[in-house]
Amino acid sequence: MPIQALLGQLLVGLINGSFYAMMSIGLAIIFGLLGITNIAQGAFYMMGAFFSWLLLREAGIGYFYALVLSPLIVGLIGAAIERTLLRRVYKLPHEYGLLLTFGILTFTQGLFIYIFQTAGRPYPVPTELAGGFNLGFMFLPKYRAWVVIASLTTCFLVWYALEKTSLGRTLRAATENPTLTRAFGINVPALMTLGFGAGVALAGAAGVLAAPIYTVSPIMGADLIIVVFAIIVIGGMGSIMGAIVTSVSLGLLEGLAKVYYPQGSNMVVFVIMIAVLLLRPAGLFGREK
Amino acid sequence: MWAPIMTEPVIAIRQLQGYYGESHVLHGVDLDVAAGEVITIIGRNGAGKTTTLRAIMGILENRQGSIRIQGRETIADPSERIARLGIGYVPEERGIYSSLDVMENLMLPPRLGPGGMSLDDIWQLFPNLLERRRSQGTRLSGGEQQMLAFARVLRTGANIFLLDEPTEGLAPVIVQQIGKAVEAMKAKGHTMILVEQNFRFAARLADRHYVMENGRVIDVIAKADVPSSLDKIKSYLGV
Ligand SMILES: Nc1ncnc2c1ncn2[C@@H]1O[C@H](COP(=O)(O)OP(=O)(O)O)[C@@H](O)[C@H]1O
Ligand SMILES: [Mg+2]
Numbered sequence: 001m002p003i004q005a006l007l008g009q010l011l012v013g014l015i016n017g018s019f020y021a022m023m024s025i026g027l028a029i030i031f032g033l034l035g036i037t038n039i040a041q042g043a044f045y046m047m048g049a050f051f052s053w054l055l056l057r058e059a060g061i062g063y064f065y066a067l068v069l070s071p072l073i074v075g076l077i078g079a080a081i082e083r084t085l086l087r088r089v090y091k092l093p094h095e096y097g098l099l100l101t102f103g104i105l106t107f108t109q110g111l112f113i114y115i116f117q118t119a120g121r122p123y124p125v126p127t128e129l130a131g132g133f134n135l136g137f138m139f140l141p142k143y144r145a146w147v148v149i150a151s152l153t154t155c156f157l158v159w160y161a162l163e164k165t166s167l168g169r170t171l172r173a174a175t176e177n178p179t180l181t182r183a184f185g186i187n188v189p190a191l192m193t194l195g196f197g198a199g200v201a202l203a204g205a206a207g208v209l210a211a212p213i214y215t216v217s218p219i220m221g222a223d224l225i226i227v228v229f230a231i232i233v234i235g236g237m238g239s240i241m242g243a244i245v246t247s248v249s250l251g252l253l254e255g256l257a258k259v260y261y262p263q264g265s266n267m268v269v270f271v272i273m274i275a276v277l278l279l280r281p282a283g284l285f286g287r288e289k
Numbered sequence: 290m291w292a293p294i295m296t297e298p299v300i301a302i303r304q305l306q307g308y309y310g311e312s313h314v315l316h317g318v319d320l321d322v323a324a325g326e327v328i329t330i331i332g333r334n335g336a337g338k339t340t341t342l343r344a345i346m347g348i349l350e351n352r353q354g355s356i357r358i359q360g361r362e363t364i365a366d367p368s369e370r371i372a373r374l375g376i377g378y379v380p381e382e383r384g385i386y387s388s389l390d391v392m393e394n395l396m397l398p399p400r401l402g403p404g405g406m407s408l409d410d411i412w413q414l415f416p417n418l419l420e421r422r423r424s425q426g427t428r429l430s431g432g433e434q435q436m437l438a439f440a441r442v443l444r445t446g447a448n449i450f451l452l453d454e455p456t457e458g459l460a461p462v463i464v465q466q467i468g469k470a471v472e473a474m475k476a477k478g479h480t481m482i483l484v485e486q487n488f489r490f491a492a493r494l495a496d497r498h499y500v501m502e503n504g505r506v507i508d509v510i511a512k513a514d515v516p517s518s519l520d521k522i523k524s525y526l527g528v
Contacts, residue, residue, distance in 0.1 A: 166396070172388045173397050180384040183346045184398035184445075185372035 017251020048207025236286020
């Protein structure tokens, strides 16, 4: 087995793992605060990529601005959706939230297919991040290194904000006991809007990072999100750090599988998911109820 | 023209109805607390004491009638807005967060007004909490959790306190500690509603006692009348 192939696949795995991490911590925040499994997370990822493509094509606004603007727009759309739609299902059984976000997913995807068709659109790698490093044993494209660093840094900052700041303290309290948290004078409904907006903005940011690697298309989130949900099941919904660790490990594991057992590489996450469901239904980092 | 200055009660409850789903639990509760007063709600288990506090806090959403707090009607207000009027609530179940450590539990409630206790005052009052400030909230003993729930609202600068059985299940030494804290709060002019099973504890502190049964107030006993009403009170409490 040539070491180049192994390292190459591990790098791909690490990149995928970084995307998984951005997506899954967003889902974990949303699930914790709103009790909603956001099936539409892949649509917000797609929107993030699309908005950066539109910003560039329609307004000449480049990658680094898009990296801020696009998630911001996605987050605002998310906040509006939370205020107008999601808020209505909190008191209903869990399945309603699932169905509602599924509806949002189909609607959004349908709308983008209607306007832009399904064909992929290329997004150029920003010139600052073009080229790569020759590491001797392999060629490392700068942009790919950037994606890993940017997403893992973002994930770490989110973790830090939740664990070590007063806003994080308040969010954790609102997640654990919203009723009492409100009775202390904390505006939990506003936090839920913020949490959903931030959760989908993370998916939007992942979309911007993905745009130069994968082509931008209305269905680009569809495959990714299935793997991300499997990862959530494996890691358990309980912990942000758990979601990050699980995401990166499974990305790497997929990379390994591509080297040693390519036929099964798309399956490996799901096989692990089944094993975890059998052995530890609450997930590796989840709390048993 | 001269008119007597009528200070409105800090809390004025009229014809309060409360429901858990289909079940009708509060049947027209009337209750007044003047500024700086300490009143208790006493009565047997299931009388509706906790539910009355939940209704005041807006935690019990399904409520009707009138609850005026500092002159403002709150019957339709969300919980966070009611709390912002300056109310500190110690729930019966304590509500210590397991995802927060002791310090974070303590620092969670936002400031509601001026004059809250400093952390130093709180450590002085409850030295155990200082020692355990890095422990996960729910790792504390029952008594420590109770102290934490109490300490948590002292910091906020609230001037109205709703305390649901703050001494339940506590060792006598700690009951004394809490009693001292309540006296200190009263001396500062805070208004308090105390739900209490321990009548000896309550009798010393309260200006008036509201007796509840089956979701209604069936009697109100002023402090001065307590000695002559002991038999009646015993029968109300079923002890
Ligand atoms: N969450 C709830 N759901 C349904 N009924 C409840 C709930 N909590 C309390 N009750 C009922 O409401 C009545 C009043 O309860 P509560 O206010 O807790 O009484 P107290 O605090 O005086 O012991 C009781 O009959 C109790 O069974
Ligand atoms: Mg009670």
